[in-house]
Amino acid sequence: MTEATFLDSNEILINMGPQHPATHGVLRVKLKLDGEKVVGSECVIGYLHRGVEKIAENRTYQQFAPYVDRLDYVAAVTNGMGYVEAVEKLLGVEVPARAQFTRMIVAELQRIASHLVWLGTHALDLGAMTPVFYTFREREEILNIFEKYCGARLTTHAFRIGGLQYDLYDGFETDVRKFCDYFPPKVDEYERLLTTNRIWMERTKGVGFLSAEDAIALGVTGPVLRGSGVKWDIRKAQPYEAYSQVDFEVPIGEHGDTYDRYLVRMQEMRQSIRIIRQSLEKLAPGPIFGKVAKVIKPPVGEVYHSIEAPKGELGYYIVSDGSTNPYRVRVRPPSFVNLQAFDRMIYGRLVADVVAVIGTIDIVLGEVDR
Amino acid sequence: MADETKPPSPVGPTETPTKPPAAGGGATTPPAKSAAKAPATPEPWSSAQLDQLNRRLPGAVSEATIFRGMPTLWVAKDFLFAVCELLKNDEGGAYTLLTDETAVDYPKREKRFEIIYHLYSFKRNDRLRLKVAVGEDEKVPSLVSVWPTANWLEREVYDMFGVQYEGHPDLKRILMPDGWVGYPLRKDYDILRQDEAWVQANLKIKSAQ
Numbered sequence: 001m002t003e004a005t006f007l008d009s010n011e012i013l014i015n016m017g018p019q020h021p022a023t024h025g026v027l028r029v030k031l032k033l034d035g036e037k038v039v040g041s042e043c044v045i046g047y048l049h050r051g052v053e054k055i056a057e058n059r060t061y062q063q064f065a066p067y068v069d070r071l072d073y074v075a076a077v078t079n080g081m082g083y084v085e086a087v088e089k090l091l092g093v094e095v096p097a098r099a100q101f102t103r104m105i106v107a108e109l110q111r112i113a114s115h116l117v118w119l120g121t122h123a124l125d126l127g128a129m130t131p132v133f134y135t136f137r138e139r140e141e142i143l144n145i146f147e148k149y150c151g152a153r154l155t156t157h158a159f160r161i162g163g164l165q166y167d168l169y170d171g172f173e174t175d176v177r178k179f180c181d182y183f184p185p186k187v188d189e190y191e192r193l194l195t196t197n198r199i200w201m202e203r204t205k206g207v208g209f210l211s212a213e214d215a216i217a218l219g220v221t222g223p224v225l226r227g228s229g230v231k232w233d234i235r236k237a238q239p240y241e242a243y244s245q246v247d248f249e250v251p252i253g254e255h256g257d258t259y260d261r262y263l264v265r266m267q268e269m270r271q272s273i274r275i276i277r278q279s280l281e282k283l284a285p286g287p288i289f290g291k292v293a294k295v296i297k298p299p300v301g302e303v304y305h306s307i308e309a310p311k312g313e314l315g316y317y318i319v320s321d322g323s324t325n326p327y328r329v330r331v332r333p334p335s336f337v338n339l340q341a342f343d344r345m346i347y348g349r350l351v352a353d354v355v356a357v358i359g360t361i362d363i364v365l366g367e368v369d370r
Numbered sequence: 371m372a373d374e375t376k377p378p379s380p381v382g383p384t385e386t387p388t389k390p391p392a393a394g395g396g397a398t399t400p401p402a403k404s405a406a407k408a409p410a411t412p413e414p415w416s417s418a419q420l421d422q423l424n425r426r427l428p429g430a431v432s433e434a435t436i437f438r439g440m441p442t443l444w445v446a447k448d449f450l451f452a453v454c455e456l457l458k459n460d461e462g463g464a465y466t467l468l469t470d471e472t473a474v475d476y477p478k479r480e481k482r483f484e485i486i487y488h489l490y491s492f493k494r495n496d497r498l499r500l501k502v503a504v505g506e507d508e509k510v511p512s513l514v515s516v517w518p519t520a521n522w523l524e525r526e527v528y529d530m531f532g533v534q535y536e537g538h539p540d541l542k543r544i545l546m547p548d549g550w551v552g553y554p555l556r557k558d559y560d561i562l563r564q565d566e567a568w569v570q571a572n573l574k575i576k577s578a579q
Contacts, residue, residue, distance in 0.1 A: 045544065045545065046543075046544060046545035046546060046547070049545040049546065051554060051561075053530075053555060054554055054555055054559075054561055055561070057561075058561050089438055090438065092438070216466050216467055216492075217466075217517060217518045217519065218518055218519050219467060219468055219469065219517065219518075219519025219523075220519075230492075232492060237495050238495065238497075299410040299411065300410075300411070301410075301411070301412060301437050301438070302437065302442075303437070303438045303440070304440055304470075304488055304497070304499065306469070313469065315469060315470055315488070317470065317472060317486065317488070319474055327474070328474045328475075330470070330472040330486075332469060332470040332472075332488075336522065337519060337522070337523075340519060340521065340522045369545060370545070
């Protein structure tokens with residue numbers, strides 16, 4: 001980073017955040033600039049650190065479940081799903097089919113909702129004002145379904161260790177089917193606004209390039225990894241719940257730039273609709289709760305379980321000492337690990353691309369800082 | 371080195387400093403009704419890949435177990451770097467992705483920290499867990515040169531547990547403030563504890579509780 005600077009001017013160091021509308025929360029980035037070119041960056045995180053892993057050691061397994069919703073708070077359902085599955089794996093419990101398909105439907109709705117937040121804010125950061133109004137309109141429909149299902153819209157605590165707290169409400173299937181018919185034309189609408197939009201392409205094509213090798217070396221997962229052309233999705237590679245019983249594709253990008261990651265996420269929303277449709281077909285009446293005791297005391301041991309959260313691999317590593325409280329819970333957050341690639345992606349680009357790259361990684365600071 | 375590095379129990383804590391009820395018989399008491407299907411304790415694990423590893427680096431892996439479908443290898447600290455390089459570059463199915471690195475604190479053990487690595491191989495589509503036992507004053511070899519993603523993960527382990535790494539390019543706190551004293555995820559760090567001097571100097575309040 002000590003190469004000669006443009007016109008022999010001095011490098012300047014500027015600070016972005018933690019209070020900045022385009023850092024999606026309280027991310028602070030120190031940028032080293034040579035003119036308009038970024039020649040170094042450092043992310044300063046931790047402003048939202050709440051010590052969730054410490055809290056876990058002082059709560060029972062069930063008591064800790066609502067806390068994980070507060071990590072990635074725009075995708076609370078998938079956070080909760082990862083946690084309850086990890087505990088179920090530790091217990092060796094099978095979840096009934098109805099609960100599995102319900103979880104998949106709700107989780108895929110959540111994936112769409114999370115991608116909608118990403119799309120709206122990402123586009124807003126890059127100067128496209130309209131999409132955010134459209135995406136939040138559709139997200140509202142999803143949140144309404146969540147609200148009818150479990151009473152909460154954002155931090156849902158939708159699932160329980162062993163299955164579901166509630167069976168589906170009357171009319172759930174109709175609501176979801178209606179959404180499945182309503183939503184794909186809306187994705188077309190977003191694509192009409194952006195995919196071939198010249199400004200959008202100028203701002204995203206070739207920006208934030210990340211090669212497949214770099215992505216793997218930096219531990220990047222989720223749509224960012226797939227945007228770099230690696231066809232890897234935990235729902236396919238190591239299926240959990242009943243993902244092996246549904247048919248869907250894993251979209252990948254070719255160039256590893258911001259535009260490709262955009263296309264990947266747009267395709268993922270369409271694939272989620274496919275998964276939801278198939279899950280609705282397979283949803284049969286039946287029990288919704290597995291054999292789990294009221295007091296959860298897992299055997300001594302440890303388990304690592306990860307799921308494909310909207311932002312990447314969300315893993316939970318739980319160590320049990322045989323008591324009612326976990327001995328250690330480690331959350332492997334996708335945002336935290338993916339954010340590490342920021343420096344690689346922005347190096348040598350213009351300062352205006354910083355917001356594009358932050359947006360394309362799709363971070364949520366609640367999850368980065370825990 | 372192999373046998374001394376191994377803590378008393380291969381997997382999971384047998385001594386439970388904070389929770390007395392389950393101490394001692396935790397492993398043998400069937401918890402709830404759930405243990406019927408899956409085995410309640412880790413079982414020994416063997417595979418062609420492990421044999422190969424043992425052939426190339428004899429004495430590096432002191433114990434291999436499997437629990438809930440995930441194999442765990444206990445690696446001697448001195449061999450850690452060599453084992454990781456080998457696993458990453460193994461042609462049969464390289465573990466190119468370091469999914470996670472973290473630590474667990476067992477204050478009563480002679481070597482109080484367990485450093486845990488979760489690896490993933492795209493070729494083999496499987497996961498592997500490595501474990502290293504480390505004492506409080508020992509340094510762990512940094513794996514940043516093997517998997518660059520270890521950079522932030524190791525900083526977090528240092529931040530939360532105070533584990534020192536050798537060869538890390540920029541070992542400093544990541545989630546806690548730079549001047550904070552204490553390592554929050556250690557078991558002897560109470561949940562209500564805070565660095566009062568830091569809080570008073572930086573937040574200008576008496577206590578953050």
